[in-house]
Amino acid sequence: MxxxxxxxxxxxxxxxxxxxxxxxxxxxxxxxxxxxxxxxxxxxxxxxxxxxxxxxxxxxxxxxxxxxxxxxxxxxxxxxxxxxxxxxxxxxxxxxxxxxxxxxxxxxxxxxxxxxxxxxxxxxxxxxxxxxxxxxxxxxxxxxxxxxxxIPTYQDYLKQSFKFKRKLKVVVDSGNGTAGLVAPKVIREFGHDVIELFSEPDSRFPNHHPDPTVEKNLEDLIKKVKETKADVGIAFDGDADRVGIIDDKGTIIWGDKLLILFSRFILKQKPGAKFVADVKCSYLFFDDVKQHGGQAIMWKTGHSLIKQKLRDENAALAGEMSGHMFFADRYFGYDDGVYAGIRVLEILDQSGKRISELLSDVPKTYATPEIRVDCPDEEKFQIVARVAEFFKSRYRTIDIDGVRIEFGDGWGLVRSSNTQPVLVTRFEATSEKRLHEIKKLIEDKINEFTKQTR
The missing domain is CATH 3.40.120.10 (Alpha-D-Glucose-1,6-Bisphosphate, subunit A, domain 3)
Known part of the structure; x- marks a missing residue:
């Protein structure tokens, strides 16, 4: 074995x-x-x-x-x-x-x-x-x-949980995964105009890989949203526990921005509510929750770890950059991509606004996607420890999962993947120039310590 x-x-x-x-x-x-x-x-x-x-x-x-x-x-x-x-x-x-x-x-x-x-x-x-x-x-x-x-019982449960006043135009990309068995039907039964992409389950995934965190996999959805002038595009991973959202302009709403959208609406109903987000999320989310009177908790990446933290903190919602969204608010606290997608539709319905309008006041930052660098399991933890040690004496750092280095006008993250022999990095800053500087500073140190370790 x-x-x-x-x-x-x-x-x-x-x-x-x-x-x-x-x-x-x-x-x-x-x-x-x-x-x-x-x-x-x-x-x-x-x-x-x-x-x-x-x-x-x-x-x-x-x-x-x-x-x-x-x-x-x-x-x-x-x-x-x-x-x-x-x-x-x-x-x-x-x-x-x-x-x-x-x-x-x-x-x-x-x-x-x-x-x-x-x-x-x-x-x-x-x-x-x-x-x-x-x-x-x-x-x-x-x-x-x-x-x-x-499945019929689940669909009935969702239908009883939401009421819609407006008919929205929604593009649903099931990526040939199991979401196709559920999502288009239930969204259509709410009275929305549903345009389907790749709803037929096919384990070969002939159209694109079902991972909504990879930009390339969202190209068909973005194109269809623009072409049909849809209100929103919704994508799922292979087993539909993760969600990807495209706004009315064809822009990808990454996990941390999606958390901002959800948290603002929850805080209107539950002032002071708690939220949990993983260490890869933008500081914009943590700041936004605070500004709107809530509490935001940063936690380790990993859907099981985030789900447990949601319970421990009695939080209303938890989420990850990867698109796992855990609603304890009005739901069971597990990650459900279809449910999360319908919550987006509910926000559009109740606000009468588009996603691009709802997030228009969120400051613009420059960020990299998650960067994965091959690194043997026996080396990756040691390299992260060396990077953490170096930056801790010079900058404010957060070490709940790897090390997140805070620069005031940006941040960088270095952590070991829990599932693969890779180092994971991500960077964000207030300007493109500063983003490159932070990225270079941290990557140079990773390379230096990698050479020394070998």
């Missing part, structure tokens, strides 16, 4: 090699044991969902068989988005769930996202499942299997 499949946030690998039936059987038995012995759930019951990848059906069969043999009642909710699987856990009152999905990874990959109660299983908890396999500490029993159609 390739132990590298046990990642920070999920279990993931090349389906035919790393997640064959034998390995899935071990994971299923280990998770059953984890629920009973570690999570101490007396009578565990699980929802199992899956995406459209060719390997997902096979993995489902092997997984459900292992869980049933371990005494777990299994509810099969079929092919759906990851958030609908989470919804099923809540709505059907089960003690946990497993979503079989490769998300936005290449077609040959697949993975398992695990939930116990309302919490994602991540970090050390995933390693405990690996340890159970190594100890062969399994349980046995006689479980059961039932099939439930949950």
């Amino acid at each position: 390739n132990t590298n499949i046990f990642r920070q946030y999920d279990i993931r690998g090349v389906a035919d090699r790393d997640l064959n039936d034998e390995i899935i059987d071990l994971i299923g038995r280990a998770f059953a044991s984890y629920l009973k012995k570690v999570a101490r759930i007396a009578e565990p019951s699980l929802v199992l969902g899956r995406d459209i990848r060719p390997s997902s059906d096979r993995i489902y069969r092997a997984l459900s068989k292992a869980l049933i043999a371990s005494g777990i009642p299994v509810t099969d909710v079929g092919i759906l988005t990851t958030p609908v699987c989470y919804f099923a856990v809540q709505h059907l009152k089960k003690t946990g769930g497993i979503m079989i999905t490769g998300s936005h990874n290449p077609p040959e990959y697949n993975g398992l996202k695990l939930v116990a109660g309302k919490s994602s299983i991540y970090g050390e908890e995933i390693q405990k499942i690996r340890a159970i396999i190594e100890r062969k500490d399994f349980v046995s029993g006689k479980g059961s299997e039932e099939r439930v159609e949950i």
Whole structure:
């Protein structure tokens, strides 16, 4: 068994090699044991969902068989988005769930996202499942299997949660992922004019990769929004737990700007509300929340970490640059791209304004996208530590996740990826000239310490 499949946030690998039936059987038995012995759930019951990848059906069969043999009642909710699987856990009152999905990874990959109660299983908890396999500490029993159609229930829930007065023109790019099964239909049923792009689920992702954080993947959506003079464009990743938004002018609204849009409207209803954003987000978000009477908390990057912080702080909303948006305000606190997209439509409907107007007072800054630099796992933490040590004695720094160096007129971030052998950097400044200066200063130090480490 390739132990590298046990990642920070999920279990993931090349389906035919790393997640064959034998390995899935071990994971299923280990998770059953984890629920009973570690999570101490007396009578565990699980929802199992899956995406459209060719390997997902096979993995489902092997997984459900292992869980049933371990005494777990299994509810099969079929092919759906990851958030609908989470919804099923809540709505059907089960003690946990497993979503079989490769998300936005290449077609040959697949993975398992695990939930116990309302919490994602991540970090050390995933390693405990690996340890159970190594100890062969399994349980046995006689479980059961039932099939439930949950997508119509989810759509009804959304329809009851929102009311619209205006008809909006909306372009929806499902990127050939599972969002196509849900998003266009439910948005159309609100009475909006929906223009669909790539709604047909296809695990080969023939049109573009389903990752809305990459500008290239949004080109078709931007073009269609401009061409049709739409009010908004909405894109999703492969399993629809992330969202990408294009405004009426064809401009990408990145995660931190989207958080500004959401937080302003929540603060009108909930003065003083708390918000959580990851360390990659612009200082504009943190300043804006403060200016509007709220509290903004910066936290570590990683959807499971952000979701947990949302709970710990009893915040109304949490989000990441990557497009994960966690609404505890009027929702369950997990990341749901379709729900987040509808919240954008609600803001447009209630304000009577366009996104470009709603964000027109946000100061202009110059920022890089996330920059990923290959760096071996055994070196990356040491390099980040050296960079942090150097800048701490010279500038104000924030070290909750890597090091974020604050310059007054800009900032730079250096952190180790939790999932890959790379260093992640991002830079922002009040002018293009200053952006290049900050970027060069920090990158020169990274290069210097990289050479010394090797």
